[in-house]
Amino acid sequence: MAILSGKPFEGKKALILGVANERSLAWSIAQHLHEGGAQLAFTYLGDALERRVRPLAESVQAEIIAPCNVADDQQLDALFQQVKDRWGHLDYLIHSVAFANKEDLEGRFVNTSREGFKMAMDISAYSLVATAKRAEPLMEGRNGSIVTLSYYGAEKVVPNYNVMGVAKAALEASVRYLAYDLGTKKIRVNAISAGPVKTLAAAGIRDFRTMLAAAEQKTPLHETISAEDVGALAAFLCSPLGKHMTGCTLYVDSGAHIMGA
Ligand code: IMJ
Numbered sequence: 447m448a449i450l451s452g453k454p455f456e457g458k459k460a461l462i463l464g465v466a467n468e469r470s471l472a473w474s475i476a477q478h479l480h481e482g483g484a485q486l487a488f489t490y491l492g493d494a495l496e497r498r499v500r501p502l503a504e505s506v507q508a509e510i511i512a513p514c515n516v517a518d519d520q521q522l523d524a525l526f527q528q529v530k531d532r533w534g535h536l537d538y539l540i541h542s543v544a545f546a547n548k549e550d551l552e553g554r555f556v557n558t559s560r561e562g563f564k565m566a567m568d569i570s571a572y573s574l575v576a577t578a579k580r581a582e583p584l585m586e587g588r589n590g591s592i593v594t595l596s597y598y599g600a601e602k603v604v605p606n607y608n609v610m611g612v613a614k615a616a617l618e619a620s621v622r623y624l625a626y627d628l629g630t631k632k633i634r635v636n637a638i639s640a641g642p643v644k645t646l647a648a649a650g651i652r653d654f655r656t657m658l659a660a661a662e663q664k665t666p667l668h669e670t671i672s673a674e675d676v677g678a679l680a681a682f683l684c685s686p687l688g689k690h691m692t693g694c695t696l697y698v699d700s701g702a703h704i705m706g707a
Contacts, residue, residue: 464542
């Protein structure tokens with residue numbers, strides 16, 4: 447962190463949703479915030495992920511490690527109550543959560559079921575609204591920042607991304623409406639649209655390696671991105687350098703999104 451030197455996040459509190467393992471984009475964001483002096487809280491979904499998340503969280507002296515299924519209002523209420531009891535306020539909310547049924551991430555989008563559509567929208571888009579609402583009273587007046595993760599399939603057709611593309615479009619629109627509502631509370635809301643990275647969310651995706659190779663061939667920079675790049679941008683967005691940026695979707699994709707053919 448050359449420009450963000452020193453401890454820009456000293457005394458700041460960050461809640462991070464969506465760390466699955468050490469390759470997660472959310473984990474890189476956590477490390478950047480930790481390096482800058484922030485105190486961290488993490489959530490996990492289920493026992494399997496708890497075993498992954500707990501050691502990572504402990505390695506950065508996390509003050510809260512709590513279960514949270516974002517589809518469950520009661521679990522969300524309990525999580526934010528815990529943050530309030532422990533910290534009294536919050537500066538940063540990192541939302542790096544998405545889910546669609548595996549069978550909806552291959553084949554034809556037209557075959558998406560009502561249930562599959564609802565599920566993808568609920569977990570991948572509405573969860574930002576649900577967490578922002580609960581974060582708002584804790585973040586009010588602190589120049590805080592909410593950061594979520596998106597992907598280019600929100601704007602243009604990426605084969606197999608299907609219902610996730612629709613959910614990410616809803617997520618990016620939600621970022622704008624939330625930025626408007628929360629702006630009066632001095633809370634900024636932005637999305638990072640990241641190029642493909644081999645994380646758990648990409649595991650088992652058909653032809654993912656081909657996609658990474660294509661990104662290397664076709665992007666202006668001829669390089670795939672890393673989780674580290676996402677962590678750096680999130681740190682920028684949380685820092686005073688991003689003070690007047692809100693409602694944006696920012697690309698970290700080696701320039702992929704500017705290409706026509
Ligand atoms: C996911 C599917 C299809 C194409 C894809 C991806 N490309 C990229 C991803 C090109 C980069 C990864 N991505 C950006 C995602 O948002 C992934 C979300 C996701 C992944 C899974 C896999 C396992 C599962 N459900 C999922 N739900 C969402 O069961």
